[in-house]
Amino acid sequence: MTTSDGLPEKLDRDECLRLIAPGGIGRVGFDDGAGPSVLPVNYVVAGDTVVFRTSFGGRISTGVTTVVRGAEARVAFEVDAIDAERHAGWSVLLRGPAHHLSAAEIEALPDVRPWAGGERESYVSLTPVEVSGRRVG
Amino acid sequence: MTTSDGLPEKLDRDECLRLIAPGGIGRVGFDDGAGPSVLPVNYVVAGDTVVFRTSFGGRISTGVTTVVRGAEARVAFEVDAIDAERHAGWSVLLRGPAHHLSAAEIEALPDVRPWAGGERESYVSLTPVEVSGRRVG
Numbered sequence: 377m378t379t380s381d382g383l384p385e386k387l388d389r390d391e392c393l394r395l396i397a398p399g400g401i402g403r404v405g406f407d408d409g410a411g412p413s414v415l416p417v418n419y420v421v422a423g424d425t426v427v428f429r430t431s432f433g434g435r436i437s438t439g440v441t442t443v444v445r446g447a448e449a450r451v452a453f454e455v456d457a458i459d460a461e462r463h464a465g466w467s468v469l470l471r472g473p474a475h476h477l478s479a480a481e482i483e484a485l486p487d488v489r490p491w492a493g494g495e496r497e498s499y500v501s502l503t504p505v506e507v508s509g510r511r512v513g
Numbered sequence: 514m515t516t517s518d519g520l521p522e523k524l525d526r527d528e529c530l531r532l533i534a535p536g537g538i539g540r541v542g543f544d545d546g547a548g549p550s551v552l553p554v555n556y557v558v559a560g561d562t563v564v565f566r567t568s569f570g571g572r573i574s575t576g577v578t579t580v581v582r583g584a585e586a587r588v589a590f591e592v593d594a595i596d597a598e599r600h601a602g603w604s605v606l607l608r609g610p611a612h613h614l615s616a617a618e619i620e621a622l623p624d625v626r627p628w629a630g631g632e633r634e635s636y637v638s639l640t641p642v643e644v645s646g647r648r649v650g
Binding site: 377400401403404407410450455460471 | 537538540541542543544547548549550551552553554555587588589590591593595597600602604608
């Protein structure tokens with residue numbers, strides 16, 4: 377739903393968290409030292425955090441892994457459901473610090489299915505400090 | 514298709530450009546000064562560039578607009594088609610400098626439909642310097 381002036385409707389934090397709760401595919405944004413990068417990942421919501429594993433392997437996944445091993449890793453995580461034909465949908469953006477999960481933390485997770493081969497042990501947890509969202513159409 | 518070792522298949526530049534050619538929804542990654550951000554946008558391919566307009570309004574769109582007005586704006590642009598159930602799909606990542614289009618450049622564009630209200634005149638063009646992609650499943 378758009379507002380009466382045709383602008384996107386701003387979603388509150390609770391609505392944003394409700395929309396992303398089912399998990400699925402999201403896109404993580406990070407800086408690998410050569411500038412911004414965006415990578416699709418498979419994610420689940422675990423308590424107050426979003427947990428994802430890098431799914432598309434190779435240099436890109438290595439990038440986010442390396443970045444998140446840094447002391448001050450800050451990432452963005454975007455989830456959306458957009459119908460390009462109807463020009464309608466929603467988008468949620470989370471931002472905050474991220475860290476690699478320990479083996480014990482991974483054991484405690486809900487199901488995060490590996491599906492792209494390789495790096496199956498590499499899970500990243502994002503604690504959202506900023507939560508924002510928009511709905512259009 | 515995955516490779517015989519189960520890792521994602523790397524796509525070459527031509528294949529990446531072919532996959533994104535139809536246009537549609539992509540996600541732009543940028544740094545707004547407070548860290549990485551990711552925003553869904555409606556895009557078209559115009560010659561050797563990708564042209565998009567910010568679709569979800571408000572503070573986030575203002576972020577990318579402000580960033581791209583900078584002298585050295587560098588952005589990432591990701592397009593994917595992923596079937597979360599089948600764990601299959603592809604992802605393409607473009608990286609390079611971006612700039613706002615002039616009125617004359619906008620006139621020469623193929624159809625880039627506005628659909629989220631507001632900021633309809635704000636178009637950004639990305640010239641991809643790096644093109645990479647992966648296919649899984």
